[in-house]
Amino acid sequence: MRVYNFSSGPSTLPLPVLERAAAEMTDANGTGQSVMEMSHRSGDFKPIIEKTEALLRELMGIPSNYRVLFLQGGASLQFSMIPLNLAAREAGSPKKRASYVETGIWAKKAAEEGAKYADVAVLASSKDRDYTYIPPAPAPDPGDAFYHITLNNTIVGTKWDKLPETGPVPLAADISSCILSEPLEVSKFGILYAGAQKNLGPAGTTVVIIREDLIGRAPSWTPALLRYDISAGEGSMYNTPPCYGIYIMGLVLEWLKGLGGVAAIGEVNRKKAELLYSYLESSRIFRSPVEKPFRSLMNIPFIVSGTDPENRKDLETRFVREAAAEGLVNLAGHRLVGGMRASIYNAMPREGVRALIAFIEKFEKKEGKK
Ligand SMILES: *Cc1c(COP(=O)(O)O)cnc(C)c1O
Numbered sequence: 441m442r443v444y445n446f447s448s449g450p451s452t453l454p455l456p457v458l459e460r461a462a463a464e465m466t467d468a469n470g471t472g473q474s475v476m477e478m479s480h481r482s483g484d485f486k487p488i489i490e491k492t493e494a495l496l497r498e499l500m501g502i503p504s505n506y507r508v509l510f511l512q513g514g515a516s517l518q519f520s521m522i523p524l525n526l527a528a529r530e531a532g533s534p535k536k537r538a539s540y541v542e543t544g545i546w547a548k549k550a551a552e553e554g555a556k557y558a559d560v561a562v563l564a565s566s567k568d569r570d571y572t573y574i575p576p577a578p579a580p581d582p583g584d585a586f587y588h589i590t591l592n593n594t595i596v597g598t599k600w601d602k603l604p605e606t607g608p609v610p611l612a613a614d615i616s617s618c619i620l621s622e623p624l625e626v627s628k629f630g631i632l633y634a635g636a637q638k639n640l641g642p643a644g645t646t647v648v649i650i651r652e653d654l655i656g657r658a659p660s661w662t663p664a665l666l667r668y669d670i671s672a673g674e675g676s677m678y679n680t681p682p683c684y685g686i687y688i689m690g691l692v693l694e695w696l697k698g699l700g701g702v703a704a705i706g707e708v709n710r711k712k713a714e715l716l717y718s719y720l721e722s723s724r725i726f727r728s729p730v731e732k733p734f735r736s737l738m739n740i741p742f743i744v745s746g747t748d749p750e751n752r753k754d755l756e757t758r759f760v761r762e763a764a765a766e767g768l769v770n771l772a773g774h775r776l777v778g779g780m781r782a783s784i785y786n787a788m789p790r791e792g793v794r795a796l797i798a799f800i801e802k803f804e805k806k807e808g809k810k
Contacts, residue, residue, distance in 0.1 A: 527558035577604035592618035623704035
């Protein structure tokens with residue numbers, strides 16, 4: 441039996457995608473091989489990577505002056521690659537300034553890594569209230585190399601309700617946990633990146649969408665594998681790309697297109713999130729810790745309200761354990777923040793959210809009787 445998997449990542453994939461991959465496992469497209477066994481430079485694999493890119497461009501409406509790269513190293517490697525390529529200088533020269541807004545643990549990590557290659561200015565932070573809101577974003581210096589934000593904060597469950605005004609400074613955004621979840625205007629950004637394991641496919645592939653004029657700015661000492669110009673010049677094939685992950689991503693994108701694309705899934709996602717948030721509003725035991733205008737559609741944390749910390753921890757542990765026993769798995773919050781968290785990415789069906797709500801309701805009745 442398949443469970444409803446609320447993991448924040450790697451996360452649930454659409455069942456039709458898994459079934460198709462299984463059917464094609466030993467013989468993909470009549471080649472007599474699995475995609476895993478193909479040479480990445482062969483005529484068998486070329487249409488797969490081309491199809492994946494074309495679908496991503498179509499679904500996201502990526503303008504022609506942007507390049508799409510399929511890299512490795514996860515979203516975390518982009519914390520290094522962006523400052524390295526855009527703000528680092530030749531040995532001996534001062535680093536360029538880059539602006540960051542700290543809206544959570546990933547955003548903080550990005551800024552910390554950035555400080556190795558850029559003169560980092562953290563313009564705003566929401567740490568004072570445990571990252572439960574998005575702070576007003578100050579303008580950057582016009583000379584900044586880039587302005588980095590985490591569009592959806594996976595761990596705390598916030599998202600930017602409107603983008604910062606950055607003028608001529610390229611906006612760089614981590615969209616790992618919200619890519620393709622609702623419409624996004626790519627032309628507002630200089631660079632977008634996402635690890636695949638939230639909304640795109642299996643772990644191991646990172647998608648980078650970069651405006652052409654930002655390519656080719658890396659200092660000469662940059663390692664070849666970390667240079668955007670080399671990846672772009674070689675069509676993401678400077679070395680062996682994550683072939684199987686790119687193939688599964690293509691199947692996920694095909695599935696999404698079949699559902700009507702990003703606008704259609706955005707509507708579904710809004711409804712799914714609304715169901716859960718509105719239930720939490722009326723809950724006698726649980727509540728959302730996130731301020732209303734900034735609530736994520738993808739990651740929905742909830743905590744036990746009131747009660748003393750001991751009792752709270754006990755209730756939360758029981759909730760996660762009992763939910764898992766009923767096939768609702770991976771509901772524990774991030775190890776650094778505790779509580780519960782339901783990640784409801786594109787591939788989580790509405791029935792999964794309904795099943796979760798029904799479980800919460802049952803749990804509350806049982807606990808209320810004590
Ligand atoms: C998961 C996640 C990351 C880390 O991704 P890796 O691919 O494991 O490096 C970074 N940022 C955000 C917003 C995430 O959700």
